[in-house]
Amino acid sequence: MSRSDMSAPACLSAVTEWLQKLDIALDAQDPDRLADLFLPEADWRDLVSFTWDIRTTLGAREAAAELIARNHDVKASGFALAPARTAPRVAVRAGDDVVEGFFTFETAFGHGEGVVRLDLAAGEPLRARTLLTTLQELTGFEERRGANRPHGTAYSRTFGGKNWLDLRQEEQRYDDRSPEVLIVGAGQAGLSIAARLRTIGVDALIVDKHERVGDVWRKRYHSLTLHNESWVASLPYVPYPDTWPTYIPKDKLGNWFEHYADIMELNVWTSTEFVGGTYDEDEQIWTVTVRREGAERVLRPRHVVIATGGVSGVPNRPRLAGLEDFRGDVLHSTQYTSGARFENRKALVVGTGTSGHDVAQDLHALGCEVDIVQRQPTTVVSLEPSGIMVYALYSEGTPTEDVDLIAAANSFPTLIKANQILAQRMLEADKDILDRLHAVGFRTDIGEDGTGFHLKYNRRGGGYYINVGCSDLIADGEIGLLQADQIATFTPQGLELVDGSTREYDLVVLATGYRNQQEEVRAFFGDAVADKVGLIWGVDDGGEMRNVWRPTAQRGLWFNAGSLAACRGNSKYLAVQILAALQGMSPGYRETERG
Structure with missing residues (x-):
């Protein structure tokens, strides 16, 4: 089925029909009927509604079995189009043409919402490539906003009593309670x-x-x-x-x-x-x-x-040979607020992630003679257009809360596929600056699996730079470049390189990242x-972020x-x-x- 076949009414009808089938198959606890609603390679991502966790199940058979097993407890039903969300529409997700629709459902515990993506390439009947289910709120504990906002009776018309400010100050003191x-x-x-x-x-x-x-x-x-x-x-x-x-x-x-x-x-x-x-x-x-x-x-x-x-x-301070003998100032990038007191002096920045580049550029702007040390290849992209590609959907007029739900629907395999496509576009868009960087010996990569900077952040929290000018300064030689393997040792005055030459510095900034929060x-x-x-x-074996936004042990x-x-x-x-x-x-x- 082609994109041109899917008018707005056709998209609405397709999603409505699929949700009705999902409701029936779940109620019947029929794994075969349920699995037939998905492509064989489909995935189901659940945020709390079925699993009390954030989990992804890969494969139609596996997803069907897990949905039925989990539904014994949560009793999900009433899957229907979400009237307050963006209407079903044709979209391109991770390179695939899909009909994407928002839906609502109820569980024994609360109100759920989700996103389904029906694949257009596999023909009819349309089957799901991706299913997201989320628990939005618990019954009886709905968000107090909009029509459900607080009335204000606790402090309105209480003449002679405590007003709003009195109550706020009392609440914040925690005199007689713990939070x-x-x-x-x-x-x-x-x-x-x-x-x-x-x-x-x-x-x-x-x-x-x-x-x-x-x-x-x-x-x-x-x-x-x-x-x-x-x-x-x-x-x-x-x-x-x-x-x-x-x-x-x-x-x-x-x-x-x-x-x-x-x-x-x-x-x-x-x-x-x-x-x-x-x-x-x-x-x-x-x-x-x-x-x-x-x-x-x-x-x-x-x-x-x-x-x-x-x-x-916790700041990561690597052991660097001879650094303890250096007589100048040594700062971690977390301690660097301004290089004003080092104006027109000599500085060395260790690290080529975002902080390293920004600190080096700031020092350069103050007239400092700056060198930057690269310890490993860095993913470099332009601010525009490349840096904003991963968030392009937020610029298309869709309500932010809807886009957040669309983003939540992306399993890690989907993210890999989508970011591989984006990374190739970024390489094309940024060819000029990357070629110029390579010419001066700066090493770049496009991330693990060729997924670019965004998944590098998810996997390790750094190792990339969105260029706001420092890459140009390095490429033009305005900021000097040293590779870590060129350095023999720090000295009291600065550096001794492996070729026997020396360089003097007044300041060393360690833009060397952070230790894992476990510490x-x-x-x-x-x-x-x-x-x-x-x-x-970082990403665990199930493709989810370790210990963040979900239960820990x-x-x-x-x-x-x-x-x-x-x-x-x-x-x-x-x-x-x-x-x-x-x-x-x-x-x-x-x-x-x-x-």
Whole structure:
């Protein structure tokens, strides 16, 4: 069947018919009938609705068997077109022509929504290439927004009583209670999950070591600007004003975070360090200590969410021969805010990921003589058009919440296929700058499996650079380039190279990334918890992100992390899982860790 055969009414009819068949096959518990609705190589991705986890099942037979097995408990039914979502339409996903439709369904626990993609190439009857099911909210705990918004009676017309401000200040003090959920970190990860939890009635407190909400961005290097477009990188519920620039400066973003915490009525303690804690398996409760303005406070939350950045936790400081003898300044990129005090001096930046390039470019702009050290090949793409290709759907007029659901429908095999196609387009678009980089000895790659920079971020959290000018400076020789294997050792004055020559520097910046967040868990909760939980971030054997947005092996311990878009979309499912655990609907932990 061709794209031209599928008018809007035909798309609507095809999706409606397929959903009716799904409902019947599930109700009949008929694995053969259910499997026949899918291409043999199809996949089913579930976000919480059937599995209380984030899981992908590959293959029609496997998906059918798992759907039926899981449905004994969740009792999903009533699959129908989603009236409030984008209408079914023809789309190209990972190079395949499909009819894509949104649908709703109900379970014994709550309201579900999903996406189905019917393949057009295989002919009739149309069968699914991809199925996504998600649990959007629990029955009785629907989001308090829109028609379901709070009425305000608690503080309206209470003449002589407490007004809204009195109640807010009292709530945030936690004088006589502990929060149900303690969130560590007030960046996008912490704010997004706090907003989701508050909107479904869960008492959550954010603690952050910085003086102000948003300092996690304000205190980064002076020239930092987001590399994602503003309409992609928003927080839940509140988009940026449409007068805002496409690429948001860090201080503007930090100010927005502070504004967001206020208007969303989030409970935040700033200047508060999370010291650590222990978990009582019998009581299923944490005892944690925080240090606020020099005084310690013990809290007993049911759940703890670590929202300190995932791949941006403990700085990685590699052992570099002779570096301890260097007499100049040595900073990790996390400590670099501005190179103003090094103006017109000599600097060496170690690392060619995003931070390394940005620091080098900032120093160069201050008149410094800068060299950059490459330790491994780097995926380099232009900001436009290549850098924005992976988020192109957000620019096409589809509502953000719908695009978030479309993105959630992509299993890891689908992501691999889609990003391989995009990576080839990026190579063509960026041929000129890549050729110029290669000419000066800069090494590039297009990621594992040829999937480009986006999946490099998912797999390892770095190793790429979206060019905002530094690649041109390297290609033109304005910023010097050294390969790591050219360096023999650091000296008190700088470097000795393997050819016997030397170079002098006043500053060394280690843009060498971060250790896995498991080490942060180890510092907070000890070896036993860290070893039980395992690695955080990266792709596990099932094609899902390790321990992020889903149950971990430690009951009551969760992680939110990633870009603003990732935190916005996935915080919904994380919040539903935490609420389900609080209500005793799900265990709130995973028996075994995959990958």
